[in-house]
Amino acid sequence: MAYFNIDGVEERTYDAIVIGSGISGGWAAKELTEKGLRTLVLDRGKDVKHVVDYPTTSLHPWQMDHRGTLPLEVKKENPIVSKCYAFKEDASHFFSKDDEHPYVQEKPFDWIKGYQVGGKSLLWARQVQRWSDFDFEGPARDGFAVDWPIRYKDLAPWYSYVEKFAGISGNKDGLAELPDGEFLPPYELTKVEKYFKEKVAEKYGDRHVIVARCAHLSEQKDIHKQQGRVQCQNRVLCQRGCPYGGYFSSNSSTLPWAEKTGNLTLKPDSVVESLIYDEEKEKVTGVRVIDAHTKEVTEYFSKIVFVNAAAANTNLILLNSKSKRFPNGLGNDNGLLGKYFAFHNYRARATAEYDGFTDFTTDGKRPTSGYIPRFRNIHKQETNFLRGYAAGVSTYRSEYTSEDGLGVALKEKLAKPKLGPWRIGSHMMGETIPKESNLISLNNSKKDEWGIPLLNFDVAYDDNDEKMIEDYFEQITEMFESAGFTNIRTSDSKQAPGLDIHEMGGVRMGKDPKTSLLNEWNQLHTSKNVFVTDGACMTSTGTQNPSLTYMALTARAVDYAVKELKNGNIS
Numbered sequence: 236m237a238y239f240n241i242d243g244v245e246e247r248t249y250d251a252i253v254i255g256s257g258i259s260g261g262w263a264a265k266e267l268t269e270k271g272l273r274t275l276v277l278d279r280g281k282d283v284k285h286v287v288d289y290p291t292t293s294l295h296p297w298q299m300d301h302r303g304t305l306p307l308e309v310k311k312e313n314p315i316v317s318k319c320y321a322f323k324e325d326a327s328h329f330f331s332k333d334d335e336h337p338y339v340q341e342k343p344f345d346w347i348k349g350y351q352v353g354g355k356s357l358l359w360a361r362q363v364q365r366w367s368d369f370d371f372e373g374p375a376r377d378g379f380a381v382d383w384p385i386r387y388k389d390l391a392p393w394y395s396y397v398e399k400f401a402g403i404s405g406n407k408d409g410l411a412e413l414p415d416g417e418f419l420p421p422y423e424l425t426k427v428e429k430y431f432k433e434k435v436a437e438k439y440g441d442r443h444v445i446v447a448r449c450a451h452l453s454e455q456k457d458i459h460k461q462q463g464r465v466q467c468q469n470r471v472l473c474q475r476g477c478p479y480g481g482y483f484s485s486n487s488s489t490l491p492w493a494e495k496t497g498n499l500t501l502k503p504d505s506v507v508e509s510l511i512y513d514e515e516k517e518k519v520t521g522v523r524v525i526d527a528h529t530k531e532v533t534e535y536f537s538k539i540v541f542v543n544a545a546a547a548n549t550n551l552i553l554l555n556s557k558s559k560r561f562p563n564g565l566g567n568d569n570g571l572l573g574k575y576f577a578f579h580n581y582r583a584r585a586t587a588e589y590d591g592f593t594d595f596t597t598d599g600k601r602p603t604s605g606y607i608p609r610f611r612n613i614h615k616q617e618t619n620f621l622r623g624y625a626a627g628v629s630t631y632r633s634e635y636t637s638e639d640g641l642g643v644a645l646k647e648k649l650a651k652p653k654l655g656p657w658r659i660g661s662h663m664m665g666e667t668i669p670k671e672s673n674l675i676s677l678n679n680s681k682k683d684e685w686g687i688p689l690l691n692f693d694v695a696y697d698d699n700d701e702k703m704i705e706d707y708f709e710q711i712t713e714m715f716e717s718a719g720f721t722n723i724r725t726s727d728s729k730q731a732p733g734l735d736i737h738e739m740g741g742v743r744m745g746k747d748p749k750t751s752l753l754n755e756w757n758q759l760h761t762s763k764n765v766f767v768t769d770g771a772c773m774t775s776t777g778t779q780n781p782s783l784t785y786m787a788l789t790a791r792a793v794d795y796a797v798k799e800l801k802n803g804n805i806s
């Protein structure tokens with residue numbers, strides 16, 4: 236049974252508390268500690284120290300028990316997380332297993348979680364594209380959700396700020412729909428991707444094949460040296476944790492930086508149950524934490540709280556923060572907390588082959604791929620669906636190996652695979668429309684092992700998503716055909732929402748407290764010392780991989796919060 240720790244209130248009082256140490260929480264920790272605030276970072280997962288806690292980082296396949304794949308038994312026990320492409324033997328220890336934190340699927344939803352210090356920053360695919368005004372203006376122009384309270388110009392300097400520190404490789408492409416950033420040298424497109432780029436540009440002036448921007452140190456600048464990170468070696472084993480710090484993670488970058496300030500206290504194994512609202516003081520005074528193992532309950536206090544538990548858990552914590560003043564969850568006067576929960580539509584794929592360039596192949600690896608920024612409905616509505624999609628594109632030379640023969644002959648064949656044609660793969664990254672009917676809520680009867688209500692997921696695709704998939708199939712087929720690609724195949728994985736691992740919304744930003752939870756500074760309209768800067772704050776979803784936007788919003792919100800604290804507007 237849980238017991239309550241009442242000793243040492245002073246010892247448990249900080250200037251700021253950050254809930255979650257993943258991509259956004261890591262940034263909150265860095266910014267708050269750098270600005271001199273004594274900051275407590277709480278994470279429900281185990282500690283993961285950079286390098287020392289990457290047990291598989293240098294293993295060869297034959298050094299792993301199952302050569303890198305997972306036994307069928309593990310997959311059977313974990314039907315949800317097993318759907319994620321990165322849940323393999325080398326990184327399975329960084330994923331939460333299905334029974335570790337159950338939830339209720341009112342409708343199918345694949346909730347992929349990484350509970351540890353660093354969160355999913357260890358596991359992510361490091362794709363980072365800025366939003367543009369076409370994205371921020373979307374809801375207002377197309378009449379869905381609510382208008383964003385900010386525009387690109389508000390976030391642009393903060394994108395630059397986080398990009399310089401994190402280290403982003405990319406090319407200055409000069410596209411209004413995908414603004415350029417502070418880039419380290421770009422990775423190269425393959426021969427066939429360059430050819431495809433030319434063909435697409437010839438046929439459509441407004442479609443572009445570019446190299447996707449990624450959070451890798453293609454060059455080490457002084458700021459990365461100061462973090463102890465060196466140039467990426469292109470091993471592409473990133474999901475194991477990178478001993479070089481070649482890619483950006485909280486563990487390699489923001490958390491050690493925060494630690495160096497002397498202002499950080501990091502407490503792993505600390506499940507935040509709720510925020511504490513003091514009815515007399517009429518404000519949030521801290522958080523209630525349950526030890527992940529002993530179940531001991533402890534309260535911590537602070538002037539500011541940043542909630543960065545990743546979108547669904549941030550909704551859960553706020554919904555579970557009930558008080559006389561907020562009987563339906565913290566800040567939830569309008570009843571919208573948990574609603575307008577959204578995701579990305581990653582169902583559609585296409586493949587093809589190309590007969591040319593057989594004198595060329597690729598050598599080595601690169602940690603990114605080609606990318607086609609959104610081209611639909613940018614300047615005006617031109618299709619039967621709202622918004623648009625971006626597409627990933629990658630090409631490689633297929634290889635096949637004959638396993639006929641024995642002894643030396645077999646060894647030689649295995650050592651020298653034959654080259655087949657070039658293969659092209661593409662996947663759609665579609666914007667979805669946040670809707671009130673897509674929501675997450677607390678289950679009334681079921682609780683987890685810490686006594687916290689389970690989350691209900693009531694989230695589904697809609698007609699707009701289906702039409703978008705049809706359009707992607709038509710358009711990518713046409714683009715492939717125009718480049719002379721053959722054997723074109725399209726497929727719809729029909730995967731449930733969630734497997735995109737870009738869950739967003741539920742605590743959306745907006746201008747009006749009647750229709751949103753957060754203001755333009757990611758501050759709860761009704762509780763000025765509480766900030767939400769992970770995916771939960773997103774008013775709409777864009778097509779871009781979202782984490783860079785969470786980083787920029789976080790750094791911006793901390794800057795504001797600390798100024799407000801100094802001005803006495805937050806106490």
Ligand SMILES: Cc1cc2nc3c(=O)[nH]c(=O)nc-3n(C[C@H](O)[C@H](O)[C@H](O)COP(=O)(O)OP(=O)(O)OC[C@H]3O[C@@H](n4cnc5c(N)ncnc54)[C@H](O)[C@@H]3O)c2cc1C
Pocket residue numbers: 254255256257258259260261277278279280319321347349350351352353354355356358359360361362363505506507508543544545546548549552736737769770780781782783785
């Ligand atoms: C395989 C994979 C590929 C991806 N690829 C990309 C990509 O290319 N580009 C991109 O932009 N995004 C990508 N993502 C998504 C990206 O990882 C997330 O958007 C990002 O990590 C979200 O940051 P966050 O801070 O909100 O949450 P997280 O990084 O998930 O961190 C949340 C932290 O909060 C902790 N926590 C949760 N609940 C509580 C609680 N109650 N109390 C205390 N702590 C709690 C968790 O343990 C965790 O450490 C990918 C994700 C995966 C898994």
Ligand code: SF4
Pocket residue numbers: 451466467468469470471472473474476477478479480481482602
């Ligand atoms: S590709 Fe770069 S970042 Fe990834 S594991 Fe290799 S060196 Fe590290």
